[in-house]
Amino acid sequence: MSTHSNHPYHLVDYSPWPLTGALGAMMLVSGLVKWFHQYNTNLLMIGVLVTLLTMIQWWRDITRESTFQGLHTYVVTMGLRWGMILFITSEVFFFISFFWAFFHSSLAPTVELGNSWPPIGIEPFNPLQIPLLNTLILLTSGITVTWAHHSLMENNYSQALQSLIFTVILGIYFTILQAYEYMESPFTISDSIYGATFFVATGFHGLHVIIGTIFLLICLIRHYHNHYSSIHHFGFEAAAWYWHFVDVVWLFLYISIYWWGS
Numbered sequence: 001m002s003t004h005s006n007h008p009y010h011l012v013d014y015s016p017w018p019l020t021g022a023l024g025a026m027m028l029v030s031g032l033v034k035w036f037h038q039y040n041t042n043l044l045m046i047g048v049l050v051t052l053l054t055m056i057q058w059w060r061d062i063t064r065e066s067t068f069q070g071l072h073t074y075v076v077t078m079g080l081r082w083g084m085i086l087f088i089t090s091e092v093f094f095f096i097s098f099f100w101a102f103f104h105s106s107l108a109p110t111v112e113l114g115n116s117w118p119p120i121g122i123e124p125f126n127p128l129q130i131p132l133l134n135t136l137i138l139l140t141s142g143i144t145v146t147w148a149h150h151s152l153m154e155n156n157y158s159q160a161l162q163s164l165i166f167t168v169i170l171g172i173y174f175t176i177l178q179a180y181e182y183m184e185s186p187f188t189i190s191d192s193i194y195g196a197t198f199f200v201a202t203g204f205h206g207l208h209v210i211i212g213t214i215f216l217l218i219c220l221i222r223h224y225h226n227h228y229s230s231i232h233h234f235g236f237e238a239a240a241w242y243w244h245f246v247d248v249v250w251l252f253l254y255i256s257i258y259w260w261g262s
Contacts, residue, residue: 139247
């Protein structure tokens with residue numbers, strides 16, 4: 001039977017990865033609940049393992065389809081672009097909900113908070129210490145990822161590789177500093193609405209930085225294996241868009257929660 005098609009669309013083959021991904025996500029979330037309540041990480045580790053294996057094999061299949069089989073035509077790529085745009089738009093509204101909760105409580109502190117913000121008894125972080133350093137790190141990573149994009153479009157393999165390496169290192173450095181900041185925090189997530197909004201907003205941003213760093217690491221590996229060209233590199237473009245979104249969200253977090261909120 002002929003495999004030739006008379007249309008530019010990509011009709012994907014049957015794949016087990018959506019099912020294993022859903023199972024991995026279910027075990028991951030259930031494992032988190034079990035860890036919080038019973039201090040047992042067995043199910044959490046299984047969930048992490050299943051999710052990671054699914055990610056690796058699903059990315060492998062997509063790489064084959066786009067790079068080696070040529071199934072990501074112009075029409076397919078435009079669909080992926082709109083999909084990524086809509087995904088980032090949904091993420092914008094996701095973070096708007098956190099900022100809404102923060103400003104709802106901080107602009108008019110209730111009597112339970114001592115009519116003050118930060119609430120009485122909470123010592124906030126100094127915005128000119130680790131938060132400022134993390135801001136400089138993310139802004140620098142935004143420059144390096146843009147440098148990588150322009151190098152890729154100019155077929156400059158070595159500079160694109162170098163700048164991608166710098167971006168991944170800066171993403172990892174940011175995560176390490178934020179973990180250190182959390183360990184040294186003088187308040188916890190259970191310390192009134194201040195602790196809840198601070199850790200939920202900055203924690204979810206930190207999770208997005210980890211996801212973005214993994215995204216860029218995959219792009220780095222693919223670039224190392226010559227999967228990208230100057231005209232066909234949407235996988236990297238999507239990662240760059242996501243990383244710029246993470247940068248912008250952090251600027252709002254820094255200005256509102258770390259600087260104004262303190």
